[in-house]
Amino acid sequence: MPETSRSPSWPLSLIALGIAVLVVASAGSAVAAPPPKSLCGVCGDTLPGATDDGTLEIHVDESGDSRWVARVPVNESTAAAYRDNGIDLVVDVNERWNRYDVAVDDAANIQTRVSDGTVVVEYTVEDVAREGMGGAWIVEYFYRGGTGHRYELRADAVTVTVPNGSVVTNRPPDANVDGRSVTWTQETAGGIGGLSSKTYLTYGDDGVGGRIAAMATAARSFGPAKVADGALAAVGPVAVLGVATAVLGLAIGRWERRPASIRRLARRVGASTATERIVDHLRGRGVGGRGLVLGALIAAAVVAAVGWPTVGWPTGINVAAFVLGVGLFVPFGYVVGAGRRPWGPGVLLALVPTLPLLAHAPYVWPVGAGIVFVGWSLLVVLVGAPLAVLGWRYGRADVDEEPDSASGVTTRVAEND
Known part of the structure; x- marks a missing residue:
């Protein structure tokens, strides 16, 4: 008894220790972080007489080089003074560059002028993008994943535009994507650290093929980071979906000898009489258990393939994985109903959240992405539960109709449950 009375204290101690470790680690990383890099050295209030923070446009050409226009x-009065004395303009612009500007070491062909009361600074930066797999291109210039680098926007808006005939095929954090352009604003990414150090762009052909090529290119470039962030983000969703699936399997498997319980469960998921009628209808048309399972998987695959390009990126990969996850509940329920252990479909179901989570990685905050997909996993279970009941009824019906001489192991397993 004394040991039992003391047992609740150790979880609280572990939680307190974990919080302390996180606080110390966060403080250490903040102290060790280098000064933020600015995306636009002349933007903000750095230039004399500036009336606005200004904008920065980055135009990427077909060879992966770029032209930056601030x-x-x-x-x-400042505009008139600069027009009269271009040397002062050059001097003021050059003084605003510092070693923490993102392009200070790479900028070339710098040109300055005054146009309609606006200071325009134009320069080129080579090799900001490179060609990847299947005609996809990737911009890694801003990617500093795994380091303490931070970015300061400074400008009201920073826009990256990719070449004609291409579209942006990923969705960088805190950005607005519109066809060929990606824009960060003070509202979406203002302040120090507003632009993630894990920022990258992929672009290429629009459509499923182009986006798959872009995903493969990003995976090859950031494989370790994608796997690490995706795996961390998937811990919660996989656990939730796995536990929920196991509970559902127990409910329709271990309680199969309690008809009242099964009826109550089926009513709660809206599948009591509906599943019975569907089973009777399908079996009356000669659809066997394997036909049901195969048909459900094919239907899920078709809906996922059609839904992805219809909905668009990045929602499309979430929808495709959702449909595949829901479809897997049919074979899961069927295997349980047939009296076998559903390890295969159960494991596949639990791993479904890893598909979109790996596709979207790396993340600014992997834990945050995981929290979002916990709700996604619960929705998969909610929608898939009636299909599991349908599969279970079909599996039970197949077992009940088997003659004793042909029942074999399947009947014995069903009888031992």
Whole structure:
């Protein structure tokens, strides 16, 4: 008894220790982090007479090189002074560059001018993008994953535009994607660290093929980071989906000798009489158990394949994985109903969340992505439960109709449950 009375204290101690470790680690990383890198050295209030934070446009060409154009509005007197003395403009612009600007070491062909009351600074940066797999391209210039680098936007908006004939095929954090362009604003990514150090862009052909090529290119470039972040984000969703699936399997398997319980369970998931009628209808048309399972998987695959391009990226991969997960409940329920252990479909079901989570990785905060997909996993179970009951009824009906001489191991397993 004394040991039992003391047992509740150790979980609280572990939680307190974990919080302390996280606080110390966060403080250490903040102290060790280098100064933030600015995306636009002349933007913000750095130029004399600036009336606005300005904008930065980055145009990527077909060879992966880029042209950067910064525009900063200034007051009339400053604009007149710069027009009269271009040397002062050059000097003021050069003084605003510092070693923490993201392109300070790579900028070339720098040109400055005043146009309609706006200071325009134009320069080129080579090799910001490279060609990947299947015609996809990737911009890794801003990617500093695994380091303490932070980015400061400074400008009101920073826009990256990819070449004509291409579209942006991923969705960087805190950005607005519109066809060929990706834009970060003060509202979405303002302040220090507003632009993630894990930012990258992929672009290429629109459509499923182009996006798959882009995903493969990103996987080859950031494989370890994608796997690490995706695996961390998937812990919660996989656990939730796995436990929920196991509970559902127990409910329709271990309680199969309690008809009242099964009826109550079926009513709660809205499948009591509906599943019976569907089973009778399908069996009356000669559809066997294997036909049901195969048909459900094919239907899920077709809906996923059609839904992905219809919905678009990145929602499409979430929808495709959702449909596949729901479809797997049919073979899961069928195996349980047939009296066998559903290890195969059960494991596949539990791993379904890893598909979209790996596709979207790396993350700014993997734990946050995992929390979002916990709800996604619960929705998969909610929608898939009636299909599991349908599969279970079909499996039971197949077993009940087997003659004793042909029942073999299947009948014995069913009888031992």
